[in-house]
Amino acid sequence: MDLIKPELGLLFWMVVSFLIVFFLLKKFAWKPILDMLKERETSIESALQAAENAKFEMARLQANNEQLIQEAKAERDNILKAAREAKENMISEAKDKATQEADRLIKIARENINNEKMAAITDLKNQVALLSVEIAEKLIKAELANKESQKDLINKYLEEAKLN
Amino acid sequence: MIFLNVALMANEPAEHGKGEAKTENHNGEGAEKADHTAAAATGHDEFDGHGEEDKKFNPGEMILEHIGDAHDWHLFGDVAVPLPVILYSKDKGFDVFLSSAFEHGHKEVNGYKLLHTGKVASVDGSDFYDFSITKNVSILFASLFLMCVIFISVARSFAKNRGKAPKGIQAIFEPFIVFIRDDVSKASIGPKYEKYTPYLLMIFFFIWINNMMGLVPFPPPFGGNLTGNIAVTVTLAVLTFIITHVSANKNYWSHIFNPPGVPGFVLPILIPIEIMGVFIKPVVLTLRLFANITAGHIIGLAFISLIFIFGEMNAGAGYGVAIFSVAFKVFMLVLELLVAFLQAYVFTLLSAIYIGTAVEEHHHEEAHH
Numbered sequence: 001m002d003l004i005k006p007e008l009g010l011l012f013w014m015v016v017s018f019l020i021v022f023f024l025l026k027k028f029a030w031k032p033i034l035d036m037l038k039e040r041e042t043s044i045e046s047a048l049q050a051a052e053n054a055k056f057e058m059a060r061l062q063a064n065n066e067q068l069i070q071e072a073k074a075e076r077d078n079i080l081k082a083a084r085e086a087k088e089n090m091i092s093e094a095k096d097k098a099t100q101e102a103d104r105l106i107k108i109a110r111e112n113i114n115n116e117k118m119a120a121i122t123d124l125k126n127q128v129a130l131l132s133v134e135i136a137e138k139l140i141k142a143e144l145a146n147k148e149s150q151k152d153l154i155n156k157y158l159e160e161a162k163l164n
Numbered sequence: 165m166i167f168l169n170v171a172l173m174a175n176e177p178a179e180h181g182k183g184e185a186k187t188e189n190h191n192g193e194g195a196e197k198a199d200h201t202a203a204a205a206t207g208h209d210e211f212d213g214h215g216e217e218d219k220k221f222n223p224g225e226m227i228l229e230h231i232g233d234a235h236d237w238h239l240f241g242d243v244a245v246p247l248p249v250i251l252y253s254k255d256k257g258f259d260v261f262l263s264s265a266f267e268h269g270h271k272e273v274n275g276y277k278l279l280h281t282g283k284v285a286s287v288d289g290s291d292f293y294d295f296s297i298t299k300n301v302s303i304l305f306a307s308l309f310l311m312c313v314i315f316i317s318v319a320r321s322f323a324k325n326r327g328k329a330p331k332g333i334q335a336i337f338e339p340f341i342v343f344i345r346d347d348v349s350k351a352s353i354g355p356k357y358e359k360y361t362p363y364l365l366m367i368f369f370f371i372w373i374n375n376m377m378g379l380v381p382f383p384p385p386f387g388g389n390l391t392g393n394i395a396v397t398v399t400l401a402v403l404t405f406i407i408t409h410v411s412a413n414k415n416y417w418s419h420i421f422n423p424p425g426v427p428g429f430v431l432p433i434l435i436p437i438e439i440m441g442v443f444i445k446p447v448v449l450t451l452r453l454f455a456n457i458t459a460g461h462i463i464g465l466a467f468i469s470l471i472f473i474f475g476e477m478n479a480g481a482g483y484g485v486a487i488f489s490v491a492f493k494v495f496m497l498v499l500e501l502l503v504a505f506l507q508a509y510v511f512t513l514l515s516a517i518y519i520g521t522a523v524e525e526h527h528h529e530e531a532h533h
Contacts, residue, residue: 003228003231003458004394006398007294008293008294008295009293009296009301010233010304010393010395010396011399013295013297013301013305014304014395014396017304017305017308018370018399021312021366022362022366024312025312025362025366026362029315029316029318030361030362030366031362032319032323033315034341034358034362036322036323036326037322037341039326040326
């Protein structure tokens with residue numbers, strides 16, 4: 001039967017033209033197409049990978065930011081606390097100083113007063129002594145107005161000195 | 165008139181009536197016209213002696229004529245495009261001329277004559293080789309040219325859209341290329357698939373495009389039956405066979421001549437079976453594609469023939485049958501669209517599997533031990 005008997009002419013042209021076109025298309029179509037498909041697939045793959053990495057990086061950065069914020073907050077609290085403490089310290093220190101100063105001033109004042117008082121007393125003493133001496137002089141003058149009495153007194157003192 | 169019928173396959177039912185009318189007209193006309201068409205239609209063993217039955221519609225002839233090869237391209241009625249005839253014989257050397265020189269078999273050219281079967285024969289019966297550009301060869305060239313145009317422009321489109329999303333013609337063919345590469349080549353051949361993918365792409369698209377071109381009834385180079393021609397399918401199968409056995413590794417041969425884990429007394433039975441299997445594979449590939457595509461064409465043409473068979477009995481019956489025939493033909497055409505893809509896929513897949521078994525590394529564990 002003709003149908004299942006390959007014809008030589010068609011067989012010949014089929015082999016020749018098919019092979020020619022096959023090698024032609026292999027060089028100019030199949031190889032470049034497959035290469036470019038592969039290239040694109042790897043580029044897509046790497047792009048996806050990069051996106052994934054970027055996502056991770058973002059998450060990491062976000063976590064970092066959170067941590068930074070947390071740290072900043074803690075730092076702020078610390079600073080505030082320190083400031084508050086410093087303020088209290090300063091106030092109490094100032095108070096202490098003020099009391100000390102006041103005490104000191106009072107003490108000095110008191111000392112001054114004392115000194116003045118002592119000076120006044122000494123002065124008074126001196127005055128009294130001077131007055132006493134003057135009075136005594138006047139008394140003695142009055143007492144020793146006669147020679148008799150002067151003699152008695154000198155004798156008395158001599159007596160006393162001898163005893164010593 | 166036969167070619168009119170073939171051409172009608174694609175046309176609307178309304179035109180069937182016209183074709184039928186012409187058929188009747190031919191029948192009614194003088195013997196000369198009938199002679200002429202019959203001569204052109206082929207299928208008769210004798211030049212002369214056209215009987216009354218020649219004027220009758222002969223579906224077998226029409227179908228065989230359509231699925232077979234020819235030395236010219238019939239367009240419609242008696243209009244045909246002549247194709248080059250290239251003949252070589254040891255005595256006369258090459259003879260190249262247009263098939264119109266035969267004048268539909270009425271004339272001998274340089275000692276050759278055109279038989280009614282559509283074949284060229286030498287008048288004195290001497291041996292010669294026929295390398296003519298027949299209908300099928302012209303379809304072959306056209307389809308290969310079409311493939312070049314399509315896939316080189318696809319490649320160009322790829323180059324233009326390098327690293328970007330596919331566009332235009334590239335977007336149409338890329339899914340199929342990726343499908344063949346991933347689901348046929350990579351899945352069946354394994355890690356060495358890259359070397360064989362271009363061949364698999366080539367046979368897949370060659371078979372598919374030719375199957376589709378065969379489904380379009382008109383004009384040339386459509387409507388032929390190239391993938392339903394045994395010379396074409398056998399070439400493809402033999403190429404697969406050669407590629408398989410050129411790339412076959414030790415493992416493959418040892419499975420044939422020394423199947424692992426088989427007791428010695430079974431070997432005399434098994435080895436011939438394995439060797440037969442090697443040769444049966446390409447035969448099966450050849451016949452499957454040939455038979456599927458040819459059968460599709462025969463069924464389609466048979467439905468159309470019914471119209472004319474009934475039409476010859478009674479014009480009304482012809483119209484009546486036409487409705488069902490066209491409905492069935494449309495159904496078959498849709499089915500054939502599926503078959504066109506399926507057969508291209510099956511041929512490519514089986515080729516990939518055969519190549520896969522040949523390049524497969526030690527798959528069975530017992531092979532090493």
